[in-house]
Amino acid sequence: MEESKLSSNKKVVENFFKVINERQLEKLIEFMSRDVVDHNKIIHGEEDKPGAAFDGIRQQLAAFHPLQFQIEELIAENSSVVARITQSGSHTGPHPRMPLPTNRSFENEAIFIFTIKNDKISEIRAVSDRLGLFLQLGWDWPEAD
Numbered sequence: 001m002e003e004s005k006l007s008s009n010k011k012v013v014e015n016f017f018k019v020i021n022e023r024q025l026e027k028l029i030e031f032m033s034r035d036v037v038d039h040n041k042i043i044h045g046e047e048d049k050p051g052a053a054f055d056g057i058r059q060q061l062a063a064f065h066p067l068q069f070q071i072e073e074l075i076a077e078n079s080s081v082v083a084r085i086t087q088s089g090s091h092t093g094p095h096p097r098m099p100l101p102t103n104r105s106f107e108n109e110a111i112f113i114f115t116i117k118n119d120k121i122s123e124i125r126a127v128s129d130r131l132g133l134f135l136q137l138g139w140d141w142p143e144a145d
Contacts (some may be wrong), residue, residue, distance in 0.1 A: 006076040006077070007076075008119065009076050010074045010076050012081070012114075012119060012121060013031075013071075013081045013112075014071065014074070015030070016031040016121060017083070020057060021067075021068050025057065025061070032053065032054070033117065033118070033120040034050075034051055036050065036051060036120075036121055036122055036123065036124065037050055037123045038052060038053035038123075039123065040056075040124060040125060040126040053124055060095075062093045062094065063091060063094060063095035063101075064089035064093070065090060065092045065093065066088075066090065068088050069087050070085060070086045070087075070088075071083055071084075072086055072109075079115055080114065081113075081116060082111065082113050084110075085110050085111075086110075087107070087108060087109075087110055087128070088105070088107040088108075089105065090103065090104065090105045090106075091104055091106070091137050097139060098137070104137050106137050107136070108128055108129040108132045109128065109129055110127065110128030111126065111127050111128070112124060
């Protein structure tokens with residue numbers, strides 16, 4: 001893939017995090033396809049259907065204020081962009097995993113893998129230090145089924 005397309009794909013991811021950091025949810029549609037598939041359901045709690053990532057992001061912003069994503073590294077290859085980030089915030093609102101705010105802060109690392117099609121994010125995969133997140137926020141660890 002040519003270098004300009006890889007740079008363009010990275011810019012899509014940079015802008016995605018920028019609009020979230022600035023809480024400009026109306027601009028998400030500029031960087032995410034309407035039927036984006038989010039494979040990261042454990043924390044968000046949104047429905048497992050195309051396009052549900054928009055609701056997942058709204059839930060996160062309702063639960064955490066401030067919520068910031070700092071890009072530490074971006075790697076692009078073919079239609080994928082990998083973002084290593086530091087995320088931080090305070091649990092100030094209801095969340096599907098913990099309805100009552102703890103008002104505690106967190107900071108942890110995460111790695112997102114985005115698939116870019118037609119200059120928009122079409123798939124999201126992510127892993128993060130969830131144990132660290134739960135411990136910092138004082139959340140109970142989910143029990144196995």
